Amino acid sequence: MLAEIGIVTLGLAFLAAIYAIIASVYGARIRSERIILTGRNASLITFPLLLLSCTALMAALLTHQYQIAYVWQVSDPSTPTFYRFTALWGSQQGSLLFWCLLMSLFTFFATLINWRRNRPLMPYFIAYCMATLAFFVGLVLFVENPFVRYWLTPDLTANSSVLAYLFIPPNAQAPEALGLAQTARGLNPLLRHFGMIIHPPMLYLGFVGFVIPFAFAMSALASGDLSTNWIKAARRWSLIAWLFLSLGLLLGGRWAYDVLGWGGYWGWDPVENAAFIPWLMGTAFLHSVMIQEKRGMLKVWNMFLVIFTFSAVIFGTFATRSGLVESVHSFAQSGIGIPMFLFWGSITIISVALVLWRWNTGRLSDERGFAGMISRESLFVLNNVVFVALALAIFWGSFGAPILSELVMNTDITLGKSYFNGVTAPLFVALYILMGIAPLSAWGATSARRLGKSMLVPIALTLITLVITFVSGTRDGGALFGYGVVIFAGYVAIYETYRGAVARRKNTGEAFPLAMIAIFGKNRRRYGGFIVHLGITVIGIGVIGSTLFQVETQRTLAAGETLELGGYTLRFDGLDMNQIAEDSRVMDIANLTLLRNGAEIARLRPRHDFFPQATGMNQMNIAGSHSTIENDFYVLLASSANDGSTVTLKVYINPLINLVWWGGIILILGTLISVAPSESVRVKERESVGSRMGAAA
């Protein structure tokens, strides 16, 4: 019953999406409002249909329907209810269906909100959104369907495998429920962790969210309305998508740090990079559109940036799901590789061709002239260039070089941390420098002298901070330079916020705190953006500290023995072996005491989990760590003697690493402030809608 509901609603959603494309494009061509409306309604229906389909799968998971192959693959009778919910995205088919649901959710609300406001753009917007949705729903329906069920067909012998079918084969019977339940595979152990629970949905929301700005851009190209309307319509959606993508990346890093057990949070793994590249392009896009909004320039850049952001999103999900490059993150091999590749290839080439065509006809030319090398416009162009260079370098290291070396030179190579850190570090330094200077620059021409004057206070503050850092022990020149560049950008953000409040106080006579609140209320974009920059600064400090100053050691200890690292003493007290948890995992837990200057400061319990029933990945190393702002004292139980008398510990001290997570929280707060509509913007939008309706009359 549930499987039938799921399959039928999926099929209907697919048909609705196809119809929406045809109706919207045809209706727009012949200018029939009626047909366009039917297209819109078809696109709106996809959301409730996909919601029903997902609910059916969720219900199947919760009610132990092991005949459905997906349920059998990701759960077993001992799986706790909480993980049954998250099993929805535990494997390929379910996560694809979930992805479709999120995409239809976004397009549903984006269509409703923008229908009146941006009516001219809407038909093609719907067409592009539905084209993407139809592709993914088609993938789920025809290639990786979560609703296939196991059937016993008459031709099976005792030893052959039971196969799964979408539709009931003739003379088939359902396999015995008890047998299915007993052999069910269960959720992959790596996914039984809090971080893994929200990391995929956040990432999917981020990826899927970028369909909206892409569709608006394509709609602008197709309809010919190349003013800033598409940007204004897409801006908030871009920010929301960026917010979720940032969250997804931060959570992924945190999960890797907690669970994967190698002492770090970012391994430059190809799949990690595949999610990072859209973030880089999306950030460049978010900044670059400001120039088109305020100065009518960089129209072509913005088109390319949004296209390549979306292309990177599709490439990212393609590379992850198809196993293009081997990775610990990859899904199992499946048949979706080729269809996804074709979709990615065609959508990239077609969009680029469309932009080039419009550019060629002169419709995307700049509205204003060049204002000098240190104007904000030029700095933003440099900003775009650095982001694109970063994206290309990371793409090259993860995909370009390994693929080319295998194709051309028949050698498998893998590029590691040293490549990525070496190549991206100077580019990140350039980004932080730009992050510091650009807010101080002005639209149009700026004199170098004025710019220099504005930089005095932040530079002074930076130098003071650097001196303090130097005095307190940091002597490494590279680290000091890195800290300096990063902190400078942070001080600029703080200083500009301060100056804004001061200027407002001068204007209105308000008290300083009130002025602060007022500027955040009236100009969420600008000051929310400064908070985001501050968050990036804090993350930067954390990254420099934990990358350059990490120390580690590995030692085998017997009970009572200690090891020393970085001023700390760690004592091994004993090993609790073969502890069984409620989900039947077997744990070996080491009891450790952490001391500093003779005083006990923490008890750590790193452990090694073994999952006897799981196939494939059946072990996990969970670290025990003591976190302070200064550092993380992080211990892994690498191995233990069979009788528990000795343990081998890997110990890391990661300085300043918690700033990465705190910086992430600041970044999220800043983005939330930026996304919230400010009063003046709402007034403007009402005005602009009115003027546009007047022009059309």
Add this chain to the structure above:
Amino acid sequence: MSDLLEQLEQEEKTNSRRGLSTGSIVLLAGVVVAVLVVGFALLRQHQTQPTSGLAPDFTLTTFDGQPFTLSEQRGNIVVINFWASWCGPCRQEAPALQRVWDRYRDQGVVVLGVTFADEPDDSLEFMQEYGLTYPNVDDPRSEVSKDLYHIQGVPETFVIDQNGEVARFIYSTVDEASLTVLIDRLLEQGSP
């Protein structure tokens, strides 16, 4: 709104059509090349273990120093077993493979072990522990295991018939009973 659209279309027609600038051509070409390269990589990566057709030929050196070439074994059944000393399930199937070798070595069946990512000392220790007397070859660069046979891990076993074609691919540990059934069937078919 319709007036606006008409106006825009008028503008477009009156604009002079320039040819695509060099920058545009380079960009489009670059994108197309990138897409094609990724496409080739995908096709390459899709190659999985051969389950039929001619088995890829190779020459490797045994631990005794003798060369072993697969194509020279035409006329014999060859059971190629990829293994490693660090692989737990390989320990379960080693005695079975040795028994198969003892039973069929005079009937034109060759059992060949190929090590995967293994240190020779560890491999020799393993062979001594299980008393393996069938030929074992060393494939350190994984050129046979990964590049030719596309294995994903160990153990994986390929049964090659007398004509050099892949008769069966066994994904995990070898089940002695079904292997002997298969070998008996192939011997029957092969005899004149």
Add this chain to the structure above:
Amino acid sequence: MKPHPLAPKSQPHPLAPSPKIGEGGQTPPPCPSPNSGRGFRGEVRKRTPRWASLLAIVCVCLIAAYPTLAQIAVTADDVNRVAKQLYCPVCPNETLDACQTQACVQWREEIHTQLTEGQTAQQVIDSFARRYGERVLATPQDPALRALSVYTPFILAGIALVIAVLTFTRWQRANTSEPHPPTPSPKGETDTRNDSYRSILERDLRE
């Protein structure tokens, strides 16, 4: 691979290591026993005092043991320093020091053995590259591959810079050929900093 729900439980895929990984501690090779000087005792010359012979024996032992003493001090950290630069053959994209599978444990033991024999870190890495191929190295050593992978981003950065320069020159050209004058530069330096800042700020916030 389709699962077989009713067939006997499938074997776990062999990439899974055996559950308990014991890492044998390596005991350092013993110092050559002073008893090897047994012959000395029997051959002690009457005129050399006993303490001198004992001293001679101890010195000889120390000199003989020195190379092995130097070899003894190979810690797990030394092994990891080398292992960081190699890749695990079994788990993709995990460096050899982080990977906990039995394969990597054995590889690390091999590194330990080679370091104990007196090889330098670079020699150990070279021997692994020679045996297992470039795929185990974190940075390729083959010059062609190195050029392909490491130098290319710098070429890309150069291209990016060229694009930036082209954009600026295009703007410059558009500037000089435009019919209407470019945006006028803001007020001169006679304004106090706060005033001109405010006007810039207001312009920022208004547009």
